[in-house]
Structure formats: structure tokens, C-alpha cells
Amino acid sequence: DVKVTQSSRYLVKRTGEKVFLECVQDMDHENMFWYRQDPGLGLRLIYFSYDVKMKEKGDIPEGYSVSREKKERFSLILESASTNQTSMYLCASNRAGTGLDYGYTFGSGTRLTVV
Amino acid sequence: QKEVEQDPGPLSVPEGAIVSLNCTYSNSAFQYFMWYRQYSRKGPELLMYTYSSGNKEDGRFTAQVDKSSKYISLFIRDSQPSDSATYLCAWGGGADGLTFGKGTHLIIQP
Numbered sequence: 671d672v673k674v675t676q677s678s679r680y681l682v683k684r685t686g687e688k689v690f691l692e693c694v695q696d697m698d699h700e701n702m703f704w705y706r707q708d709p710g711l712g713l714r715l716i717y718f719s720y721d722v723k724m725k726e727k728g729d730i731p732e733g734y735s736v737s738r739e740k741k742e743r744f745s746l747i748l749e750s751a752s753t754n755q756t757s758m759y760l761c762a763s764n765r766a767g768t769g770l771d772y773g774y775t776f777g778s779g780t781r782l783t784v785v
Numbered sequence: 786q787k788e789v790e791q792d793p794g795p796l797s798v799p800e801g802a803i804v805s806l807n808c809t810y811s812n813s814a815f816q817y818f819m820w821y822r823q824y825s826r827k828g829p830e831l832l833m834y835t836y837s838s839g840n841k842e843d844g845r846f847t848a849q850v851d852k853s854s855k856y857i858s859l860f861i862r863d864s865q866p867s868d869s870a871t872y873l874c875a876w877g878g879g880a881d882g883l884t885f886g887k888g889t890h891l892i893i894q895p
Contacts, residue, residue, distance in 0.1 A: 713885040715882060775831075779826070
């Protein structure tokens with residue numbers, strides 16, 4: 671069973687902390703994505719990557735950075751966590767050649783609370 | 786412009802009813818149309834995928850696309866309590882991946 675695994679289901683961090691959210695996929699997918707999901711706002715793209723060491727900004731990259739050192743792993747970094755970054759974070763991946771549009775596989779999400 | 790309109794609900798219907806979920810969009814560059822289903826505390830999963838106008842059927846689910854009206858629909862026949870979830874419409878064809886609707890929360894009452 672193919673999977674996108676996010677390292678934590680629930681996370682509580684303090685304001686100002688540096689936070690790492692990890693995502694690993696075992697499908698040999700080239701494209702990986704980070705979204706946040708908030709009530710009333712839906713899914714919003716933070717960053718995506720179409721290859722190792724490559725990254726592209728999505729719609730709301732401010733306050734975030736990413737790292738993709740290996741094909742299977744895509745990390746989201748909150749440089750200095752703030753309360754407005756409390757959210758559900760979803761990682762997804764898909765295969766290159768299908769376009770950036772098709773066949774996303776999502777992880778189960780990390781619910782981050784910043785206090 | 787990325788604009789996708791989807792009624793957030795909640796939409797509550799009795800078991801066995803036909804459910805109609807709808808989305809409208811404004812960007813005619815969109816080429817691919819999808820429906821994702823998301824259960825509580827889970828990530829979304831791909832339910833239906835269509836490329837062109839018309840209907841696509843998969844079991845109890847039918848996806849309908851009307852490009853001229855920029856309107857897509859998902860129909861669920863013989864709805865079951867296990868269909869209770871949030872349904873997200875999504876569009877592709879842009880330079881940076883999918884554009885998602887905000888989701889409709891569906892409740893099927895036993």
C-alpha cells in the first residue's frame with residue numbers, strides 16, 4: 671500500500687520556536703507539496719518541489735521554508751512559529767509526467783497548535 | 786485568477802437519497818477536474834477525475850463537467866452513512882498544481 675507519511679499527527683509548539691514538519695513518500699514520486707487547511711479557507715498551497723533540491727513558492731509561503739535533500743522526503747520549516755500558523759498541515763505527492771495536477775496522494779496531516 | 790466557489794454546507798440528507806455537490810470556477814485555463822473525499826482527521830483521497838466535458842460514472846458516483854458554464858457536479862446515488870465526509874472539488878491545468886474548492890461537508894443520516 672503506497673503511502674505518504676507525516677511524522678506527527680498532533681504537535682504543540684510555543685511561539686517563536688523553530689518547527690520542522692516531516693513528510694516521507696514511498697512511491698518514488700518526483701513532485702511533493704505542502705498545504706495548510708483551515709476552516710472556511712480550504713486548502714492553500716505553501717510550497718512545492720518537483721525535484722530534489724528544487725522548490726517553488728505556492729500561494730502563502732511567508733513564514734515558511736522547505737527542504738528537499740532526498741527524493742522521498744520533503745520538510746516544511748516554520749522559522750519562528752506564530753499563533754496564526756496554528757493549522758492542519760497536509761503533505762502530498764504525485765508522479766512527474768502526469769503533470770502537477772493529477773493523482774495527488776495525501777498524508778493524514780499534522781495538526782499543529784502554536785501557543 | 787484562481788477562483789473556485791463551493792458551498793461549505795453542511796449538507797444533511799437521509800440515507801438512500803441522491804446527493805448533488807457542485808462547484809463553479811472562473812478560470813477557463815483549467816483542464817482537469819477532480820473530486821476528493823476527506824474523512825475527519827484524514828487527508829483527502831482522490832475520488833473522481835475527468836478531463837473533458839460530460840459525465841463519468843464510477844459505481845454510485847457520477848462526475849459531471851460543463852465547461853461552457855464553468856460548473857462541475859458530483860452525484861452520489863443510494864447514499865450511505867459511510868459517505869459522510871467533506872468533498873473537495875479541484876481543478877488542474879495551471880502552472881503550480883491543483884486549485885481546490887473549500888469543501889462541502891456532507892452528512893448522511895441513517
